[in-house]
Amino acid sequence: MAVAKSCTCTTSTITTTSTRSLTVAVDVNGADLGPAEVARGAADASGVRVILYGPAAEIGPVPSHVSVVDAPVSIAKEADPVRAVRRTPDASIVQAVAAVSSGEADAVISGGSTGAALAAATFGFKRVRGVHRPALALMIPVPGKPFLLLDAGANVEVRPEMLVQFAHMGAAFMEAVGGVASPRVALLANGTESTKGTEVVVAAHEALAGSAGLNFVGNVEGFAIGTGAADVIVADGFTGNVALKVMEGTSAALLGAVRSAAMSNWRSKLGGMLLRPALRGLRSEIDPEEQGGAVLLGLRHIGVVPHGSFRARGFTRAIEVAARGVREDVAGRTYARLAEAGALRKTASEAVGSLPDQS
């Protein structure tokens, strides 16, 4: 197992887009468990080539489908990721994104900093033609009723036409990567009636109701978590982010309370012990690592942002999700859907990538 320790060395091992196999560029900085954990995840990914960007010295030996570009500079902990991306061209995430832009790789994975990954990809990749803004999408592993939530935090303020595009972007991903035919798409609101919600939500509802090629099922309330009412739930990035974290906070509080209850006396302790194997199954079913992390949609290349706390398995899954997104051409399908629905940005020509707060 040879470890490529410099850009020169690695570049020489990469063939051109046309002949090389599908390649994923992975930034290993930012992961809570360190670069070696990410590298272990890459080692377990099959059917794909991986280029790791990070401190080569901390990565260790890698199998033949993995190569390493020594990129020790990390901006994963920067408070202002937009500024950090602009000022740090040698940062690992910036180099990983550049590898995709230049055609060396097909998708990018971040080591755990959502802010840095979002800024680098939004800045470095072009948007899908006619897309207003990229969005972060997250598969929510509700037992038996998983759904895709977007935007999970990329766009705090939105316009109705952006929500409409998020709906199509989410549908394209859910179809291509989630394998759901004609996914049911819903708007997150404070009531199921079409008149409920902010002005932006009401306007988006009206536009979505007439949107060609979309299986729009109307508004859903927060209760929809767990009812399987929709395959894709669309929200602005503020509400989506709050909803996502409320889910996580509620789950943690509730599972903690169940655990405490199971420790409250001997009878309960015995019950908890007997129940543990079944609950372990549930825990793995709702394990966010299995989803691979948040997916950046609306750009010409896929980006996947695993959670910083993920173990190797989560990074393996992130690479697999990204590879599937490339193979199934999520970007192309998104464009086709938006075109069919007449939901492309009106002034769209060759929209160059720009940061969310600039366009």
Place this chain on the structure above:
Amino acid sequence: MAVAKSCTCTTSTITTTSTRSLTVAVDVNGADLGPAEVARGAADASGVRVILYGPAAEIGPVPSHVSVVDAPVSIAKEADPVRAVRRTPDASIVQAVAAVSSGEADAVISGGSTGAALAAATFGFKRVRGVHRPALALMIPVPGKPFLLLDAGANVEVRPEMLVQFAHMGAAFMEAVGGVASPRVALLANGTESTKGTEVVVAAHEALAGSAGLNFVGNVEGFAIGTGAADVIVADGFTGNVALKVMEGTSAALLGAVRSAAMSNWRSKLGGMLLRPALRGLRSEIDPEEQGGAVLLGLRHIGVVPHGSFRARGFTRAIEVAARGVREDVAGRTYARLAEAGALRKTASEAVGSLPDQS
């Protein structure tokens, strides 16, 4: 047990505000389990007089501290509650609100329709002097770490000064009714930094950071559900409503999955059986009926809106919460807090009650 069956009869039994004991007006229409269930809840409330408004024939016998005004007309199921309130002066909720406005009673309880109660009270009660808008507040019974969430749905679009007022209104309630000294107040956002959130949230954060008499602890994320990071969490009514229902949806999904896991095989079934008493304790700890429902704050009189699905116990608690709000003068404390913080509406004179979408 005499059942007062008409307005005339009931009115004659009510003394004036100055000499009569604390009285709560209760609309019995709209409850899923029917008027008799609400009446049973009223019968169990102690230390307070109760006037029930609803179909006397369906209410049955009541104890001496309860009287009945025959008001069979219900607008609980109307699709447009604002319009229904205006057009239906004899509706039970409108009569209950009028009893408070006229000084016959001190607080109002709705039988289960949030929309009708909100419209009737906002229309019928004056606002606390200097308050922009009333808000719906809800105690979230997280085990060991309860908190007050507002606005839970009354104001879908807000301005920063409204969020600032919600913070003070919530603090006043939490102090007076929740018994928490110097409650920690937080803003719900997509990040803990003061720069995170929509423009409205960022502006509210800045104003709250310098707000006199308020223990403002900054932004919290959705994770804060269950961490006990704040006693009062402030949001606009859209986000607050989504967050509330996401909590409920997540709890239901998770408890359902735990239940399924406990039924998956004999070992688990036995475990579940042994654990059941302890989980029953948890279930009663997180039972929303114990909180009495949502509280309408910012008006000169308290309104409590139990959930339509509540049993008698929930209505008893609603009456008790309303009575405590009156005794502890939540409205007066709210005004005092807002005055101290300089957060009263600038043009405030004698603000008359008006519907949210009109002022």
